[in-house]
Amino acid sequence: MKTKLLLLFLLSFGIKSFSQNIQLHYDFGKDRKYVTTTVEMFKPDKYGNTFFFIDMDYNSGGTKGISLVYWEIARVLKTEKMPFGIHVEFDGGFGRFNTPEGDVGYRINESYLAGVDYSIHSSDFSKGASFKVLYKTIIGKNKASFQLTTVWYANFFDNKLTLSGFADFWKEDLDFNFDGDVDAEYVFLTEPQIWYNFNKHFSVGSEVEFSNNFGNIEGFYVRPTIAVKATF
Numbered sequence: 001m002k003t004k005l006l007l008l009f010l011l012s013f014g015i016k017s018f019s020q021n022i023q024l025h026y027d028f029g030k031d032r033k034y035v036t037t038t039v040e041m042f043k044p045d046k047y048g049n050t051f052f053f054i055d056m057d058y059n060s061g062g063t064k065g066i067s068l069v070y071w072e073i074a075r076v077l078k079t080e081k082m083p084f085g086i087h088v089e090f091d092g093g094f095g096r097f098n099t100p101e102g103d104v105g106y107r108i109n110e111s112y113l114a115g116v117d118y119s120i121h122s123s124d125f126s127k128g129a130s131f132k133v134l135y136k137t138i139i140g141k142n143k144a145s146f147q148l149t150t151v152w153y154a155n156f157f158d159n160k161l162t163l164s165g166f167a168d169f170w171k172e173d174l175d176f177n178f179d180g181d182v183d184a185e186y187v188f189l190t191e192p193q194i195w196y197n198f199n200k201h202f203s204v205g206s207e208v209e210f211s212n213n214f215g216n217i218e219g220f221y222v223r224p225t226i227a228v229k230a231t232f
Contacts (some may be wrong), residue, residue, distance in 0.1 A: 029223035032068075034060040036192040036225070048076040048085060061097030068095035070108055076117050080095060085117035110139045113147060126153045132179055138172055145171040159193040162203070165192035177220040188212040195229065 023038040040053040052073035061074045070093030078085035092110035095102045113134040121128030132149040136142070149172035154163045167190035174184040188211065195205035209223040 019231060020125070021229055023227055025225040027223060027225045029209075029221070029225075032060070032223060034058055046079070048078040049145045052077050055093075057095070061095070063096055063098050063103055066096070069093050070095075074113075078117070083118070085188045086114070087115050087132070087134060088116040089113040109141055112137045112139075114143040115147075126156075126159075128152070136170055141173050142171060147171075152168070158195055162195040162197060162205075163192070167189060174213055174216055174218075176216065183218065186212075187214050189214045193227075201231050203231070205229070 001169075002183040010047040020039065022128040023036075023040070024149060025038070026037045026137045027034055027036060035058045037058070038053055038058050040051070042049060042051045050073075052071065054069065054071040056066050056191065057068035058066055064225070070091075072089060072091045074087060074089040074179050076085040076087050078086050090110065090112055091108075094105060095108065096105045098104075113136045115129060115132060115134035117132045119128065123201040129150060132147075134147040134149065136145040148168065149167060151166040154160065156163075167188075169184055169186070170189050172187050174183045175181060176183045190210050193207045194207055195203040197203045205225055205227055207225045209221070209225075211217075211223070212220045214221075
C-alpha cells in the first residue's frame with residue numbers, strides 16, 4: 001500500500017500547486033514477487049487540500065493481470081487561522097485470487113474516517129510530519145473504531161535524498177480462520193521509504209512494509225520493494 005507520501009514529497013520541494021505521481025514497485029518479499037503500481041494526486045486550495053491514491057497489484061495470488069485494486073480519497077479542511085485541520089476520508093477496494101475451481105473475488109470492506117490533522121515542518125520545509133486522530137467506521141465490521149496516523153519526511157543533500165513514510169494503527173475485528181470468531185482486534189502498518197531524487201520529476205528507491213495483522217493475515221511481516229517514481 002503505497003500511500004500518504006505525495007503531500008509531504010511536494011512540501012519538501014516547496015510545490016504548492018496541483019501535482020501527481022506514478023510509482024512502480026517490485027515486491028520481492030517471501031511468497032510475494034509481484035508488481036504494484038500507484039497513482040497519487042494532491043491538490044491544495046485556500047480551504048485545505050484534496051488527496052487520493054489508487055494501488056493496483058498484478059499477478060498476485062496465482063492470478064494473471066490486475067489482482068487487487070485499492071483506493072483512498074481524503075479531504076483536509078484548513079485555513080491559515082485554524083491550528084488543526086479537519087480530515088475526512090473514504091477507503092475501499094476489491095481483489096481476487098486463484099483456486100483449482102478458478103478465480104475467486106473478495107471485497108475490501110469500505111471505511112469512512114473523520115477527525116483532526118496537525119502538521120509541522122522546519123522553516124525551510126526540508127523536514128516535516130503530520131499527525132491524525134480519526135474516528136473510523138468499517139462497513140460490515142466495526143461501526144465505532146479509531147485510527148491513528150502519522151506521516152513524515154526528511155530531505156538531505158540539497159533534496160537529493162529523501163526519507164519518508166507513514167504509520168497507521170487502528171482497531172478492526174479480524175477473523176483469520178473464517179470461523180466467525182474474532183482472532184485479533186488491532187492492526188499496525190508502517191511503510192518507511194528511501195528515495196534518491198535525480199530531479200523534481202524522477203526518483204528511484206525502496207520501501208519496506210512492516211505490518212502486524214494487516215490484510216487479514218495473522219502475525220508480523222517485513223516486505224521490501226524496489227521502486228521508481230515519476231512526479232509531474
